[in-house]
Amino acid sequence: MKVVVVGTGYVGLVTGACLADVGVDVCCIDIDEHKIEGLKQGILPIYEPGLEEIVVRNYKKKRLTFSTSLTENLKDVEAVFIAVGTPSTEDGSADMQYVIDVACEIGRHMQDYLVVVTKSTVPVGSSEIIRKTISTALQKRNVDIAFDMASNPEFLKEGAAIKDFMSPDRIVIGVDSDKAKEIMDTLYKPFLLNGYRIIYMDIPSAEMTKYAANAMLATRISFMNDIAVLCELTGANINHVRNGIGSDPRIGKKFLYAGTGYGGSCFPKDVKALIKMGMENNHRLRILEAVENINDEQKKILFAKINKYFDGNLAGKTIAVWGLAFKPNTDDVRFAPALVLSDALLKAGAHVRVFDPVAMEEAKKHLHDTVTWCNDVYETVENADAIALVTEWNEFRLPDWSRIKSLMKGNAIFDGRNIYDDVMLHKAGFDYFGIGI
């Protein structure tokens, strides 16, 4: 089988590489020449554990190819996966321009029947818009070529993308034709060896499933962050509360960690887009409005704690910031809480010393160059008055605290992910502050 994947971001590259790895001929397309040239040399535009090996292996076997031209690669393909970005527009809705551009190009150049698969996260009704865009382009060419639409939202998590794609909890596919269903079945069969399920449904439901899943997960996080604030005010401990409620199988243990708010390229934009979708349909999604407001506040919480500790006088203080990526095992800093904290500290006149195991280069594109870029956690704490742990990378979990104490000027630790033992750190002479404890 031969498919084309348009967009070589996280989703496009992982989709292309994993499909090639099970034997599909895949051509990955991107308009970014720099990305495509890099990929041909085995240089990946993103950090994702395990991905480079799969890309290089399949590129060498010629099952995975890269090109900047969709036009030249539409011959004899069974499916085109659209995996371009759908970022927030100013009013919060999903920007469909990149998706529409791809649809226009498909319509202008497709030669035989194919399935157009939407992998990008798109509002309900988008597949119909794509279908009309392609049909209009075909009419302009005066040709009658059949095609079908499929909605196949992606649920991978950055940092665990290969496992999520290769062994998915579920594969959701919205289709309205038997032929499209047959092609999607064939493509995904190799991933179902462990009994994972394809859930077929109508196209609008598949589109909505993606937004509802992300919104539900974001809601859990904001709920726990809200309860964490109340825990601090009342003397309860969010870690105990999490264990207590998570043991009820109806609630479950996962995705209940209070922290510094959710970031990344998905939750912030998808919650916004769903709120907007509600408004466009005269239905206010009040829960999600609260989820978003709570998250905006939570991203400021470490700054508020640090500012309070220093009695509102941060000018001249040195703060070590550990972790810049929005979560561990990725170099993605989109909407990362660490950027919000670092900016606020700089604005208050503090010296900010930062370190992240892989996201430094990405962060350099976003952070003011007055921060000090360090090579490891020990360098960040030289003469520091306080440490702020923002991203829970494994290598931050068990540092040499006595070495850290000897390097620091002050002794305050602000643990934005509750990964440290407060009793141990108090005994070691630190002032420790977590979230909701």
Ligand SMILES: NC(=O)c1ccc[n+]([C@@H]2O[C@H](COP(=O)([O-])OP(=O)(O)OC[C@H]3O[C@@H](n4cnc5c(N)ncnc54)[C@H](O)[C@@H]3O)[C@@H](O)[C@H]2O)c1
């Ligand atoms: N990042 C994730 O973890 C994740 C997970 C699930 C779903 N999604 C969704 O998948 C979609 C893609 O997300 P991403 O993070 O992979 O995107 P991204 O922004 O990292 O990459 C998108 C790529 O598409 C390319 N592109 C744009 N227009 C193009 C065109 N006309 N032709 C060819 N290439 C084009 C860009 O150059 C870019 O390389 C979004 O809708 C997102 O919401 C993302």
Ligand SMILES: O=c1ccn([C@@H]2O[C@H](COP(=O)(O)OP(=O)(O)O[C@H]3O[C@H](CO)[C@@H](O)[C@H](O)[C@H]3O)[C@@H](O)[C@H]2O)c(=O)[nH]1
């Ligand atoms: O208990 C938790 C779990 C996560 N987070 C934060 O939530 C954000 C998102 O984390 P995660 O969901 O692990 O990362 P993403 O890669 O953004 O993945 C989400 O967004 C993707 C894009 O839509 C979906 O495909 C995934 O299913 C969905 O989990 C991060 O800032 C985490 O720190 C918490 O604060 N507490």
